[in-house]
Every structure is written in structure tokens, then in C-alpha cells.
Amino acid sequence: MTSFSEKLKSAIKRTGGCLCVGLDVDLVKLPVGLSKDAKGALEFCKAIIESTKDLAAAYKPNMAFFESLGAEGMAVLEKLRGAIPVDAILVMDAKRGDIGNTSQAYAKAFYENLKADSVTLSPYMGKDSIEPFLDYPGTCSFVLCLTSNPSSADFQLQTLQNGHKLYEWVAQTAAGWGKGKKGEVGLVVGATQTQYIKDLRQLVPDTVFLVPGVGTQGGDLKDVLETGRSKNGYGILVNVSRQVLYASSGSDFASAARREAQKLVDEMKPYFK
Amino acid sequence: MTSFSEKLKSAIKRTGGCLCVGLDVDLVKLPVGLSKDAKGALEFCKAIIESTKDLAAAYKPNMAFFESLGAEGMAVLEKLRGAIPVDAILVMDAKRGDIGNTSQAYAKAFYENLKADSVTLSPYMGKDSIEPFLDYPGTCSFVLCLTSNPSSADFQLQTLQNGHKLYEWVAQTAAGWGKGKKGEVGLVVGATQTQYIKDLRQLVPDTVFLVPGVGTQGGDLKDVLETGRSKNGYGILVNVSRQVLYASSGSDFASAARREAQKLVDEMKPYFK
Numbered sequence: 374m375t376s377f378s379e380k381l382k383s384a385i386k387r388t389g390g391c392l393c394v395g396l397d398v399d400l401v402k403l404p405v406g407l408s409k410d411a412k413g414a415l416e417f418c419k420a421i422i423e424s425t426k427d428l429a430a431a432y433k434p435n436m437a438f439f440e441s442l443g444a445e446g447m448a449v450l451e452k453l454r455g456a457i458p459v460d461a462i463l464v465m466d467a468k469r470g471d472i473g474n475t476s477q478a479y480a481k482a483f484y485e486n487l488k489a490d491s492v493t494l495s496p497y498m499g500k501d502s503i504e505p506f507l508d509y510p511g512t513c514s515f516v517l518c519l520t521s522n523p524s525s526a527d528f529q530l531q532t533l534q535n536g537h538k539l540y541e542w543v544a545q546t547a548a549g550w551g552k553g554k555k556g557e558v559g560l561v562v563g564a565t566q567t568q569y570i571k572d573l574r575q576l577v578p579d580t581v582f583l584v585p586g587v588g589t590q591g592g593d594l595k596d597v598l599e600t601g602r603s604k605n606g607y608g609i610l611v612n613v614s615r616q617v618l619y620a621s622s623g624s625d626f627a628s629a630a631r632r633e634a635q636k637l638v639d640e641m642k643p644y645f646k
Numbered sequence: 647m648t649s650f651s652e653k654l655k656s657a658i659k660r661t662g663g664c665l666c667v668g669l670d671v672d673l674v675k676l677p678v679g680l681s682k683d684a685k686g687a688l689e690f691c692k693a694i695i696e697s698t699k700d701l702a703a704a705y706k707p708n709m710a711f712f713e714s715l716g717a718e719g720m721a722v723l724e725k726l727r728g729a730i731p732v733d734a735i736l737v738m739d740a741k742r743g744d745i746g747n748t749s750q751a752y753a754k755a756f757y758e759n760l761k762a763d764s765v766t767l768s769p770y771m772g773k774d775s776i777e778p779f780l781d782y783p784g785t786c787s788f789v790l791c792l793t794s795n796p797s798s799a800d801f802q803l804q805t806l807q808n809g810h811k812l813y814e815w816v817a818q819t820a821a822g823w824g825k826g827k828k829g830e831v832g833l834v835v836g837a838t839q840t841q842y843i844k845d846l847r848q849l850v851p852d853t854v855f856l857v858p859g860v861g862t863q864g865g866d867l868k869d870v871l872e873t874g875r876s877k878n879g880y881g882i883l884v885n886v887s888r889q890v891l892y893a894s895s896g897s898d899f900a901s902a903a904r905r906e907a908q909k910l911v912d913e914m915k916p917y918f919k
Contacts, residue, residue, distance in 0.1 A: 397748070437744060437751035443759055444724060447717035468744055470768065471710060472795045472863075475670070478710035486716055495743065495768045497790055499797025517770055522745045524772025527819060532807040539801070539812070546800060590745075 377462075377490060377513035377557045378581060382607040384430035384462055390641030391598075391607075392634060393431035393464060394421065395585070395614030396453075398438045402619050404626040411445035414438075417626075418449075419456045421618060424627040428634040431462035431491075431610050433583075454487055462610070463489045464583065468517060470495035476505040484509040491515060493561055493583070496543045500550050507554035513581055514558055516547040519573070521563025521586030540569070541576060548577045559583055562601065564592020564611065571600040581608040587637075588616035594637065598644045606645070613637060650735075650763060650786035650830045651854060655880040657703035657735055663914030664871075664880075665907060666704035666737060667694065668858070668887030669726075671711045675892050677899040684718035687711075690899075691722075692729045694891060697900040701907040704735035704764075704883050706856075727760055735883070736762045737856065741790060743768035743775045750778040757782040764788060766834055766856070769816045773823050780827035786854055787831055789820040792846070794836025794859030813842070814849060821850045832856055835874065837865020837884065844873040854881040860910075861889035867910065871917045879918065886910060 375383075385391050396418050400409045407413035422432060434453065439446035457463050465487060469479045483489045484506070491513045494503055506514040519529055519540040529540040537545075544560055551558030560577065562570060564586035582601055586592035594611065602609050617637075621629030648656075658664050669691050673682045680686035695705060707726065712719035730736050738760060742752045756762045757779070764786045767776055779787040792802055792813040802813040810818075817833055824831030833850065835843060837859035855874055859865035867884065875882050890910075894902035 399747070399751075435744075435748055435751075437742070437748045437755070440720075441751040441755040441759065443755070444717050444720035447713075447720045451717060466744075466748075468768070469710070469741065471708075471739075471741055472793070474672070475708055475710045478672075478708075478714040482710070482714040482716070486714065495741070495770050497768050497770045497801060498793050498795055499800030499802070501795050501797040520745070520771050522771055522774050524774040527772030528770060528812070528816065529772070531812070531815065534805040534807055539804070542804065543801065 374510045377511055378608065380490065380511065381430065381462060381581065381610070384460060385607050385645055387460060388428055388430045388638060389645065390430065390638035391609050391611050391645070392429050392637050392641065393433050393583070393610040393612040394425055394429045394617050394634065395466070395612045396432055396434040397614040397618065404622050404624065406624050411442045411449050414442065415449045415452055418453050420627040421630050422456050424631040425634045426458050426461065428631070428638050429461060431464055432457050433464040433466050433612055436465060436467045450487065462491060464491040464493070464515070465489040466493050468493050468495050470498050470502045473501050473505060476502050480506045480509065484512055493517065496547055503550055507551060507556040507558065510555040512556040514556055515561050515583045516543065516558060518544050518560040519562050519566045519569055521565045521590050521592060525563065541573065544573055544577050548580045557581065561585065564597045565590055567593065567596040567600060570597065574600060578604040579608065583610050583612065585612040587611055588613045594640055598641065602644065647784045650784055651881065653763065653784065654703065654735060654854065654883065657733060658880050658918055660733060661701050661703045661911060662918065663703065663911035664882050664884050664918070665702050665910050665914065666706050666856070666883040666885040667698055667702045667890050667907065668739070668885045669705060669707040670887040670891065677895050677897065679897050684715045684722050687715065688722045688725055691726050693900040694903050695729050697904040698907045699731050699734065701904070701911050702734060704737055705730050706737040706739050706885055709738060709740040723760065735764060737764040737766065737788070738762045739766050741766050741768050743771050745771070746774050746778060749775050753779045753782065757785055766790065769820055776820070776823055780824065780829040780831065783828040785829040787829055788834050788856045789816065789831060791817050791833040792835050792839045792842055794838045794863050794865065798836065814846065817846055817850050821853045830854065834858065837870045838863055840866065840869040840873060843870065847873060851877040852881065856883050856885065858885040860884055861886045867913055871914065875917065
């Protein structure tokens with residue numbers, strides 16, 4: 374079976390960039406002409422995927438927005454699965470993490486039912502909360518390391534008695550959990566934190582980074598690509614959500630999304646030659 | 647509107663104990679006679695609730711098990727809402743936490759759509775990931791502090807340069823987030839960690855604790871109740887899942903669950919006189 378890292382490298386070569394389109398479907402922001410309900414959300418996502426499928430190495434549905442639509446939202450997610458190209462990476466943004474038997478149930482929900490390639494997870498409960506996800510070959514479980522929001526400083530930037538910041542300790546520890554497992558461990562590192570990415574790369578040179586926070590949140594794409602790529606050059610996905618999804622609120626939303634995606638991939642291309 | 651703490655105190659007085667029945671619905675473990683699907687899961691939960699409703703101060707559905715059933719599982723959860731008595735506390739065990747606009751969507755899913763009283767959240771992303779949940783009056787957002795699983799030691803027991811263990815820092819910091827907000831902040835503290843609960847109570851004497859890990863996981867109920875109650879005596883919920891749910895695998899599962907719940911409440915009663 375192809376490893377996650379190999380699938381990612383192929384997707385980057387196919388599309389020219391490491392663009393992950395985040396599907397943060399906010400009903401209030403749906404373009405005119407689409408109904409503000411689960412049906413509209415499905416149509417919207419399908420149109421976005423259709424117009425960007427040669428540009429996006431990955432898609433990242435944000436579970437919160439689907440959960441907020443109740444059972445219908447989950448049905449939308451299941452239908453969406455079929456719309457995502459098989460050679461694109463599907464990252465489920467869920468930020469889960471629980472005791473063993475519960476994590477097993479989540480792993481089943483994402484890796485078996487939805488056939489995702491990847492899930493985001495929270496590190497707070499430690500190794501045994503992540504391990505059930507690592508039993509699935511071809512997958513990558515992205516553990517939160519240094520997030521893009523301002524309050525990431527509350528705990529992630531605290532210094533431990535061993536001299537490391539908490540996020541560095543999480544990075545090293547979590548990277549170790551993946552050794553000898555069927556699935557890989559990756560890390561979520563916010564694009565707003567580029568002053569830390571270079572040092573982080575020295576700690577974990579081979580680990581795949583999922584980098585949210587470019588665009589609306591203010592992270593700089595060039596800074597991220599200069600410092601954030603892995604040793605082999607392909608261990609990175611940069612997520613952009615709102616800048617692509619809501620590029621236009623008119624009926625031209627899909628072509629506007631494509632234009633934004635194209636711009637991003639054009640900026641990325643020089644780094645993946 | 648009644649505050650969460652007041653509703654909890656009433657529920658404890660009504661039932662005689664601080665028992666929270668965890669609805670961890672594992673299809674494999676469903677008793678004979680129930681179909682191993684969403685329909686069976688709904689029947690099972692309804693029967694458990696019906697037979698324990700005068701004993702359980704709270705019910706805690708575990709999102710993972712419902713999510714692993716896909717859209718059908720979410721529909722079960724919506725139907726279950728109506729089966730839970732209005733004077734019992736509904737805790738959604740979700741362990742969510744994300745950037746602001748995403749946390750808002752989760753808060754809507756749990757506090758508006760499902761009309762839960764409470765949700766469990768992960769602290770790793772800090773204050774702005776929790777704040778959207780605190781806009782709902784009458785609710786309590788339980789932040790993970792010291793969890794019941796062995797790997798809780800990986801990060802939660804790390805000592806910070808300020809001399810505090812990470813879980814102590816989380817406790818103090820998160821308790822502060824609730825000040826002046828519409829919703830309360832509570833803490834998740836595992837029953838397997840009783841050697842730490844006494845000190846933790848000195849740091850946050852008034853904060854409500856949700857304590858999982860009694861029963862199958864090995865935590866001792868007496869130890870928890872001796873040391874874990876809040877200053878007013880009522881700021882605690884002790885969760886038991888498997889010991890109650892799967893007390894019998896036969897058709898008498900509901901009455902067997904009641905017997906286990908009754909035993910637990912009998913042990914709790916002396917502490918709430």
C-alpha cells in the first residue's frame with residue numbers, strides 16, 4: 374500500500390503545489406442562489422471541488438461545520454466523500470483525542486467509514502489517545518503542535534523544566550509515536566508562527582506539517598514554504614479556507630475560487646521543482 | 647435562568663448522588679435481542695435512561711460512538727435528547743477545541759441544536775478556543791485537566807518552569823476564563839488520579855469537576871468523594887459507563903444497569919446529606 378507521504382508527494386507533483394482547500398462551510402456565507410441548508414452546503418462543496426480538483430493536493434472538511442448541521446450534515450459529508458478525487462488527500466479536521474476505546478471509535482468513523490487519508494488530533498491526552506489512529510496503513514494523523522490562533526500562547530509556548538517549550542516537546546514526542554507504526558504521525562503548525570517553524574524543522578526534519586492560517590488569518594505563504602518544508606521537500610500541506618471558498622459571493626463563486634487557488638499554486642510552484 | 651451549578655445541585659438532591667451515566671454505546675457489546683445498528687443503539691440507550699432516570703444526576707453520551715455510526719448515529723443522538731429528563735444534566739463528551747469561528751460552530755451544534763447543558767473540551771489551543779462556548783447561560787464547559795488514561799503523564803504531568811505541573815496550570819488558567827462569563831468552566835479530572843485531586847481542590851475550590859474513570863478503569867469512588875467535592879459540596883459529577891451499561895448482556899440489561907446505578911448512588915449518598 375502507498376504510504377501517506379508517497380501519496381502526498383504524488384499529489385504535489387500532479388497539482389504543482391501543496392495546497393489544501395479547507396471546506397469550512399458556513400451557511401451564512403454561502404453564495405447567492407444556494408439554499409442556506411445542508412443541500413446548499415453539499416452543492417457548494419461539490420462545485421468548489423469540481424473547479425479546483427487539478428489544483429488542490431488535498432481537501433480538508435472541517436467537522437464542526439458539518440456537525441452544526443446535525444444528522445443532515447453528516448450525510449452531506451458522506452456524499453462529499455465521493456466527490457473528492459481518489460488521488461487527492463482527504464484530511465478530516467476534527468481535532469479529536471480521547472481514551473483508547475473512544476479513540477478507536479473515532480478512528481473507525483474517519484478512517485473506515487469516511488475513508489479519510491488523514492485526521493487532525495489533539496495531543497493533550499498523550500500517546501494512548503493517538504495510537505488507535507496509527508493502526509491504519511496509508512494514513513497520517515496530524516497532531517496539534519503550534520496552532521495559528523492568538524491563544525496558542527496560553528499553553529503551547531510555556532517553557533518546561535527540561536528547557537523545551539511545550540510545543541517542541543509535543544513535536545518530538547508525537548513524532549516518536551509514529552515509529553514502526555502502520556500510519557504516520559504529522560504535526561499541525563500554524564502559518565502565523567513562522568518565527569518558530571525553522572527551529573521546529575530541525576527537531577523533526579522528516580515529519581509532514583499541515584499548515585493552516587495562510588490568508589484570512591494572516592500567515593505568509595512564502596515564509597512558510599521557505600522554512601517549513603521537510604527534508605525531502607514534499608512533507609507539507611498549506612491549508613487555505615476562506616480566501617478560496619468565499620472569493621466571490623455571487624454565482625461566479627466557483628470560478629473565483631479557482632482563480633484564488635491558481636494564484637496560490639503559482640506562488641507554490643517554484644518550491645516544488 | 648438557573649445556573650449550571652444550581653441545576654447540578656438540584657439534580658444531586660433529587661437523585662441522592664452525583665452519578666453521571668456515560669452512554670458509550672459499543673454495538674459489539676449490545677445485549678442479546680437488540681440489533682447491532684443505530685436502531686439497536688437507540689433502543690438500548692432509551693432503556694438505560696428509562697431504568698436509571700431517578701438515579702442519574704446526569705447522562706454523558708460519548709460522541710465518538712455515535713459518530714462511528716455516521717449520519718444515522720447523529721440522528722440517534724437527536725432522538726435521544728427527548729428521552730433525557732429535563733431535570734437531568736446532559737453532558738456531551740466531545741473533547742472539542744478549535745479556532746474561534748470553528749469553536750462557535752461546535753458550540754452551536756451542542757448548546758443550540760442538541761440543547762446540552764455541558765460539553766467536554768480540550769485546553770491545548772487556549773482561551774480563544776473555549777470562549778465561544780462560554781456565551782451560553784446555564785451551561786458548563788468541562789476543560790480536560792488531568793485525564794484518567796495512563797498516557798495522561800506524557801504532557802499533563804510535565805513540570806513547567808513556573809513550578810506548576812501543566813495540569814495545575816491548565817486548572818488555574820481555565821478556571822479564570824469563566825469569570826464574568828454567561829457559562830461556567832468546569833474541569834475533567836480522572837478518578838485514577840486521586841493522589842492529585844486534594845491539591846487540585848485547593849487551587850480551584852469552587853470549580854465543578856467531572857470525574858471519569860471509576861469502575862472499569864479502576865478509580866476508587868470513596869477516594870474521589872472524600873477529596874474531590876467543591877467547597878459547597880455539590881460541584882462534582884462522577885461518571886460511570888461500562889459498569890452500568892453492560893452489567894448484563896442478557897435481556898435483563900436494563901434492570902441490571904439499575905442495580906449497578908443504585909449501588910453507586912448508595913455509596914454516594916452519605917456525602918450529600
